[in-house]
Amino acid sequence: MSAIDLTKLRLQHQHLAKPVFNQPADVVKYLGAVQSQDYSGAKWALGMRLNNSTDELIEQAFNNGEIIRTHVMRPTWHFVHPGDARWMLDLTASRIQALAKGRHKQLEIDEAVLAKSEKLLYKALQGKQIARNELSALLKNKGIAADEQRFVHIMMHLELEQLICSGGREGKQFTYALFDDRIPQSKKLDRDEAVVMLMRRYFTSHGPATLADFVWWSGLTITDARAGIDTLKGQLESYIINGDTYWFAESVSSVESPTAYLLPNYDEYLVSYKDRNFAIAEKNINKSDPRGTIFNHTIILNGKIGGLWKKTIRKDTLEIELTPFNKLNNAALKVIETAGKKYMKFLG
Numbered sequence: 001m002s003a004i005d006l007t008k009l010r011l012q013h014q015h016l017a018k019p020v021f022n023q024p025a026d027v028v029k030y031l032g033a034v035q036s037q038d039y040s041g042a043k044w045a046l047g048m049r050l051n052n053s054t055d056e057l058i059e060q061a062f063n064n065g066e067i068i069r070t071h072v073m074r075p076t077w078h079f080v081h082p083g084d085a086r087w088m089l090d091l092t093a094s095r096i097q098a099l100a101k102g103r104h105k106q107l108e109i110d111e112a113v114l115a116k117s118e119k120l121l122y123k124a125l126q127g128k129q130i131a132r133n134e135l136s137a138l139l140k141n142k143g144i145a146a147d148e149q150r151f152v153h154i155m156m157h158l159e160l161e162q163l164i165c166s167g168g169r170e171g172k173q174f175t176y177a178l179f180d181d182r183i184p185q186s187k188k189l190d191r192d193e194a195v196v197m198l199m200r201r202y203f204t205s206h207g208p209a210t211l212a213d214f215v216w217w218s219g220l221t222i223t224d225a226r227a228g229i230d231t232l233k234g235q236l237e238s239y240i241i242n243g244d245t246y247w248f249a250e251s252v253s254s255v256e257s258p259t260a261y262l263l264p265n266y267d268e269y270l271v272s273y274k275d276r277n278f279a280i281a282e283k284n285i286n287k288s289d290p291r292g293t294i295f296n297h298t299i300i301l302n303g304k305i306g307g308l309w310k311k312t313i314r315k316d317t318l319e320i321e322l323t324p325f326n327k328l329n330n331a332a333l334k335v336i337e338t339a340g341k342k343y344m345k346f347l348g
Helices: 003-013 024-031 039-047 055-063 085-107 111-124 132-141 148-160 191-206 211-218 222-235 330-347
Strands: 068-073 076-080 164-166 175-178 237-241 244-248 260-263 298-301 304-314 317-324
Touching: 003 191, 003 244, 024 039, 024 055, 024 191, 039 055, 039 330, 068 085, 068 148, 085 148, 085 191, 111 132, 111 148, 132 148, 132 175, 148 164, 191 211, 191 222, 191 244, 211 222, 211 244, 260 330, 298 330, 304 330, 317 330
Parallel strands: none
Antiparallel strands: 068 076, 068 164, 164 175, 237 244, 260 298, 298 304, 304 317
């Protein structure tokens, strides 16, 4: 399999090329989890993978609890399907909590602080959702220092403990709600079952990818990954490229796809792989360092990073400023304009 095939297959499997889903919850479930610390960017990441999507459609799904935003991997915020939240957190939370211990010590967040916060917030959130700033003020009024970093880490711990999760937005304000009020009960999976479930989702939606890619994306251990792949080997296809084994769930026809995408920052097409060299054109190797570009909105041309972009909205006008790595010819400008019009339609 060539590098060109790798980009094509990933564009198809991630449903950037030829989307088939119509509802945000369906694409989130298919992808497993979608990184979402930039909320507006993450909505566009879903929108690109849906037919006839709008920002309003995804906002409504979020407010209705059809998709949940919580700390579930690495650690950072992700969109997850409510039907997956329990078993995913059962699988990943302990790893994230272990990683957070050092930061908790720096911030002087101990077990007493966490226990008091849990008691206060559980009582306050009974049967309702409350905005983040109100919950922060509540903790401060009860003697718990809750500056931005302490508040984020306290709330992340309570998310991992399955006490709270995202509520619907109130205007532009994010809220929290009790986990059990938003998340349905579901069958409990043992650890091995959960690893296989997550791995199957990943290689179906993000493949072809390596075990190292899966470990990066999931935050699990290489031991978990090796055990999972032993179970799944008979259900996956694989190719070896430069000595590395790439796994995916099924082969798809090599259908030509649109050649330009305006990806948001942290899009799964880039951030979900440990090795992002597949998206870097050789002549751009110094300009498109993936450690930097995942934090920016990126122009994808023929599967490769072709530059950066940013938006400005003035009344009913969308302006997109391009910073290409190389001079764009007319053909490239035309497909980028098509991608921009799709974004314009998404924003309404």
